[in-house]
Amino acid sequence: MRAAYFRRVGLPLEVRSVDDPAPGSGEVVLKIHRCGICGSDLHMTDGHAPHFTLPENSTLGHEFAGEVVAVGKDVERLKVGDPVTALPFTGCGRCATCLAGKPNFCADFKGAAAGFAEYAVVAERVTTKLPKTLSMEDGALIEPMAVGLHGVALGQLTPGARVLVIGAGPVGLAAIFWARRVGAGRIVATASSRRRESLARHMGADAFVVPEAGQDLAALAADALEGPPDVVFECAGQKDLIAQAIHCVKPQGDVVVLGFCTVPDQFVPAAAVWKEIRIQFAVTYSLQEFTHVANVFDAGYVEPRMMITDRVSLDALPDAFEALRTRSTQCKVMVNPWLS
Numbered sequence: 001m002r003a004a005y006f007r008r009v010g011l012p013l014e015v016r017s018v019d020d021p022a023p024g025s026g027e028v029v030l031k032i033h034r035c036g037i038c039g040s041d042l043h044m045t046d047g048h049a050p051h052f053t054l055p056e057n058s059t060l061g062h063e064f065a066g067e068v069v070a071v072g073k074d075v076e077r078l079k080v081g082d083p084v085t086a087l088p089f090t091g092c093g094r095c096a097t098c099l100a101g102k103p104n105f106c107a108d109f110k111g112a113a114a115g116f117a118e119y120a121v122v123a124e125r126v127t128t129k130l131p132k133t134l135s136m137e138d139g140a141l142i143e144p145m146a147v148g149l150h151g152v153a154l155g156q157l158t159p160g161a162r163v164l165v166i167g168a169g170p171v172g173l174a175a176i177f178w179a180r181r182v183g184a185g186r187i188v189a190t191a192s193s194r195r196r197e198s199l200a201r202h203m204g205a206d207a208f209v210v211p212e213a214g215q216d217l218a219a220l221a222a223d224a225l226e227g228p229p230d231v232v233f234e235c236a237g238q239k240d241l242i243a244q245a246i247h248c249v250k251p252q253g254d255v256v257v258l259g260f261c262t263v264p265d266q267f268v269p270a271a272a273v274w275k276e277i278r279i280q281f282a283v284t285y286s287l288q289e290f291t292h293v294a295n296v297f298d299a300g301y302v303e304p305r306m307m308i309t310d311r312v313s314l315d316a317l318p319d320a321f322e323a324l325r326t327r328s329t330q331c332k333v334m335v336n337p338w339l340s
Helices: 039-043 136-155 170-181 197-203 217-225 241-248 269-275 287-298 303-307 317-323
Strands: 002-006 014-017 027-036 063-071 083-086 119-123 127-129 163-166 187-190 207-209 231-234 254-257 278-281 308-313 332-336
Touching: 014 317, 027 083, 027 136, 063 119, 063 136, 083 119, 083 136, 127 287, 136 170, 136 231, 136 254, 136 287, 136 303, 136 332, 163 170, 163 217, 163 241, 170 187, 170 197, 170 231, 170 303, 187 217, 197 207, 197 303, 207 217, 217 241, 231 241, 241 254, 241 269, 303 308, 308 317, 317 332
Parallel strands: 163 187, 163 231, 187 207, 231 254, 254 278, 308 332
Antiparallel strands: 002 014, 027 063, 027 119, 027 332, 063 083, 083 127
16 A cells, blocks of 8 residues: 655655555554645644654554445454544553543553555544545544534533634634534634635634734724633644733633644733633543534534645645645645545
């Protein structure tokens, strides 16, 4: 089979021919049909944060969906032909966190991101079978949508809450979508440009603000929301945005940090203390949240499909990957390993 590998910082991904994978006990082999390119893929290969940089010659691609083509011993739920997506990590499968569907917190956590390939092996216990109404592209959207769902769940939104979402990339758009689904009152999105305003509104935002030089985001947001936000979701992962979120949120409000900032950052704790706010950091998702996303798509709430702006082949992936390192009109680029 063919698969894309991260060689080292400064070099583009390389597509290599490697042996076809075989399933072990409790595992299945997927024929990958779609895999999305994520911003964290870019962060983990740019070298700006050595602690988060992938080892050389690593596979990557964690937003994938595919078809089961082989099953290993002790596989119980899945059969050849089943369409599935899967968590891109595993745990021991036996501890309390694994049994609760949260292997990301297992002491034996292992990454399993290998979706930029024709085939991949995954553990059956971290898979979600796709409903018949979902396409493979829908399946590959489940992972980024689960990131937003997890953050909104941690934000503890109440019906009618005023919400500010900082960042209009896929994670920010997912946060908007779920905030609307759980009954937020008004939702305002903000970003550094208006490139994704229409997408943000399509996902459920009521307003979109872009502060000009010297303008105060807190004032702009409060004006658009008819009051300061009850909850602020930081979804851009850039330096100084946690401080910005603290500045914007109402007293005794909530700040949820979904952005994946990999450089040192700082804020003044007294600014948060004085407001008595709660700051919640969020990472990944549970298997139950994966399944919930699939069920919501199955119910017809498929607005996130609009996030997909391009589709590329495995051969075109290295160039498409590097192109996303600069400001782009793309939102979610899907890799189809079988596209010629």
